[in-house]
Amino acid sequence: MSFSVPDVMSNPRAERVRDVARLATRAGRAKRGLFLAEGPQAVREALALHRERLAASGAPVVESVYATADFLERSPELAELAEVAAGTRLRVATEEVLAAMADTVSPQGILAVCHLPATTLEEVLAGRPRLVAVMCRVQDPGNAGTILRAADAAGADAVVLTEGSVDIYNPKAVRSTAGSIFHLPIVSGVPFGDLSAALRGAGLAVLAADGYGDTDLDALQDASAARRLAGAGSGTDPQAVPDPAAGVVLLEAPSAWLFGNEAQGLDREELAAADCRVAVPLYGVAESLNVGTAATVCLYASARAQRRA
Amino acid sequence: MSFSVPDVMSNPRAERVRDVARLATRAGRAKRGLFLAEGPQAVREALALHRERLAASGAPVVESVYATADFLERSPELAELAEVAAGTRLRVATEEVLAAMADTVSPQGILAVCHLPATTLEEVLAGRPRLVAVMCRVQDPGNAGTILRAADAAGADAVVLTEGSVDIYNPKAVRSTAGSIFHLPIVSGVPFGDLSAALRGAGLAVLAADGYGDTDLDALQDASAARRLAGAGSGTDPQAVPDPAAGVVLLEAPSAWLFGNEAQGLDREELAAADCRVAVPLYGVAESLNVGTAATVCLYASARAQRRA
Incomplete structure (x- = not known):
């Protein structure tokens, strides 16, 4: 798999990056109805639930996935999972952008923005x-x-x-x-x-x-x-x-x-x-x-x- | 209980303060055979074991206790426990000194320097x-x-x-x-x-x-x-x-x-x-x-x- 240069998000001060970073606060999450799942394990579980939900014609779980090109090369199965997840946007970003989005120092190359569930x-x-x-x-x-x-x-x-x-x-x-x-x-x-x-x-x-x-x-x-x-x-x-x-x-x-x-x-x-x-x-x-x-x-x-x- | 001013350690850059702060590292602990217990609960347990050990003529557990005057006023029972602990030095220090000694941002007014046990x-x-x-x-x-x-x-x-x-x-x-x-x-x-x-x-x-x-x-x-x-x-x-x-x-x-x-x-x-x-x-x-x-x-x-x- 290869990614052309224009696809890569590289500006850590971009508005979209700041929007994601704001999900670290309760107010930011409440405002947009979204939350952050960082790292491969969380993203894998999020995508698995997302597919299951969509198959049952339920609400989507994942809004978008951001990963480094490096991570996607190393983890083709997760890249594929993210690519085929209907309605989900997979964006390639630099390490610097991911770090600016994430709450952790290193989100291990991947994070997902997910919908807050509305379970009653x-x-x-x-x-x-x-x-x-x-x-x-x-x-x-x-x-x-x-x-x-x-x-x-x-x-x-x-x-x-x-x-x-x-x-x-x-x-x-x-x-x-x-x-x-x-x-x-x-x-x-x-x-x-x-x-x-x-x-x-x-x-x-x-x-x-x-x-x-x-x-x-x-x-x-x-x-x-x-x-x-x-x-x-x-x-x-x-x-x-x-x-x-x-x-x-x-x-x-x-x-x-x-x-x-x-x-x-x-x-x-x-x-x-x-x-x-x-x-x-x-x-x-x-x-x-x-x-x-x-x-x-x-x-x-x-x-x-x-x-x- | 009252403490005269000269008793209060107030210089966070004093050599003794730095000696205690070095116990946050493995090398610092190994060199001096000591470790840090921060906060009232840990200090209380340390002093209880210390008294029990001394009563059984075993090795001491606590080397010294540092607390703020404020803490000692609020917790007279712990102050007494520290005062009567044979061979243990109780020193009054400012908040600033305690913060410089401690690994936590706030050690809650008290910490103890304890001997590393030599259990085999x-x-x-x-x-x-x-x-x-x-x-x-x-x-x-x-x-x-x-x-x-x-x-x-x-x-x-x-x-x-x-x-x-x-x-x-x-x-x-x-x-x-x-x-x-x-x-x-x-x-x-x-x-x-x-x-x-x-x-x-x-x-x-x-x-x-x-x-x-x-x-x-x-x-x-x-x-x-x-x-x-x-x-x-x-x-x-x-x-x-x-x-x-x-x-x-x-x-x-x-x-x-x-x-x-x-x-x-x-x-x-x-x-x-x-x-x-x-x-x-x-x-x-x-x-x-x-x-x-x-x-x-x-x-x-x-x-x-x-x-x-």
């Missing part, structure tokens, strides 16, 4: 999700990205961010999702009051991840394993299986997990809305878990219980 | 550990810190970093441990060849966390739960319990987990040294887990199996 909570809940991760006022973009990636790995059906949370489309958050931002529906800016009623209306148990919770995650997992082994006819004494009527949440039931703000945890209203306050046990000297770590343990516990039930 | 692998293994986390050429300080913090939360007995890993005493790594760096023994710079033999000699099963592993972590957890329920006399059919002789590692056995480099994972030698290559299941579309997330899931699985056995 109603759409997500209409899909009858079994596992939802809710970030309640999580502030750090790295933590938000980690939670989203963990939710993806655990096979969650959706991620919700309440009002007052970090913008998950901030470039640092997008990077830390390692492509997961294109893997599952995300709803942002939801007022908590509306959310808890909607989750419950959709038949989801609401679990609060809370270091001071009175229910131990391991106890929930043990009860779930005991029910599973009993159900598998392995002869486990049914007496050993906790009574669901006892008010304990069943880990294998459709659930939404609430994860709180880094400094304050979940607030009173958020805790009060939960069916159960669940603590991840601390076996060592650590005073607490990072919210991303706690979310990983909680979401995997639910995923295991649900998938193996 | 032999000492750690002589303590008959049940759960050890090994970082094999992990490069990112944030990841190393997250793994150490997860190891602490899961009650691991020690953390080992092989030759070629990031320096865990780098200020960014120390920060991301949230104090856990003072909670459990850490051995750094261990050549992998020596390590695997030593782990095995200490009776530890060696588990490789490997996305391409042929053993599913959930299968190991299920087998462990089945053994536990059978052992608890709940009547589980012993036939349902996997045969330990079948070559499958028992999750409740004393174990060392190997976690690999972010980009390449575990290398051939590291994988070959393991008794078992264990994959964390991916239930969603995510291609892989961040090494910190994978380590959390693996270490918690072992901790659960061991503690509830």
